[in-house]
Amino acid sequence: QVQLVESGGGLVQPGGSLRLSCAASRSISSIYRMGWYRQAPGKQRDLVATITSGGSTNYADSVKGRFTISRDNARNTMFLEMNSLKPEDTALYYCNAKPVPIGMDYWGKGTLVTVSS
Numbered sequence: 001q002v003q004l005v006e007s008g009g010g011l012v013q014p015g016g017s018l019r020l021s022c023a024a025s026r027s028i029s030s031i032y033r034m035g036w037y038r039q040a041p042g043k044q045r046d047l048v049a050t051i052t053s054g055g056s057t058n059y060a061d062s063v064k065g066r067f068t069i070s071r072d073n074a075r076n077t078m079f080l081e082m083n084s085l086k087p088e089d090t091a092l093y094y095c096n097a098k099p100v101p102i103g104m105d106y107w108g109k110g111t112l113v114t115v116s117s
Contacts (some may be wrong), residue, residue: 004095009111020080022095029073033098038091
């Protein structure tokens, strides 16, 4: 089991940058896969990026080259560095953790990112 708390959301202008953080309640070094997902009003929750315990990353096509996912195991924290933000990036961003390959997922409550001029 793991509790997740996101932070870092806010209002940013198009082309700007923002860093999201996800603080976990326990060590994340052995968690199989963690990731960021986002959901805009009236839309489904979509994958943004994932990172495995081994450091392998995966990104949605819409954010490749702009977003970077990382983990700081010493601080039990996962990050999402977002650059060149676009209005379509506006959404509630959720932290996700999958401790084992076959098992349940854990979610944070989300942090809101608004990209607008």
